[in-house]
Amino acid sequence: xxxxxxLLLLTVVVGCSIVGRNWKGSDKDTGPELLxxxxxxxxxxPKAKKVFIAGDFNNWxxxxxxxxxxxxxxxxxxxxxxxxxxYEYKFVIDDDKWIPDPGNPIRVDDGFGGENSVVVxx
Numbered sequence: 001x002x003x004x005x006x007l008l009l010l011t012v013v014v015g016c017s018i019v020g021r022n023w024k025g026s027d028k029d030t031g032p033e034l035l036x037x038x039x040x041x042x043x044x045x046p047k048a049k050k051v052f053i054a055g056d057f058n059n060w061x062x063x064x065x066x067x068x069x070x071x072x073x074x075x076x077x078x079x080x081x082x083x084x085x086x087y088e089y090k091f092v093i094d095d096d097k098w099i100p101d102p103g104n105p106i107r108v109d110d111g112f113g114g115e116n117s118v119v120v121x122x
């Protein structure tokens with residue numbers, strides 16, 4: 001059991017660093033945050049022209065939930081009013097780059113050779 005926990009931790013750390021080289025601005029990716037009106041998702045993607053969030057909460061639509069960078073600081077955000085439950089998601093950058101949340105180390109296999117991020121709302 002201890003071996004599995006260590007292996008899982010190493011997998012998460014290595015996975016984060018690989019994604020982080022491309023998209024993470026060290027302290028700018030915070031992972032999902034629970035707010036009074038929903039869950040805030042954010043990603044630091046300063047070169048992106050558009051960013052969407054796709055997940056099982058919107059039937060994996062890459063166009064249903066656009067994210068916004070209102071102050072042009074490179075941090076794209078959206079607040080989704082999610083009901084209690086477990087949700088898998090990814091960010092879709094410029095229509096074709098699907099990536100897990102660099103600020104969220106909780107991930108599962110996506111069945112296509114990659115990973116989905118996971119958020120649990122209680």
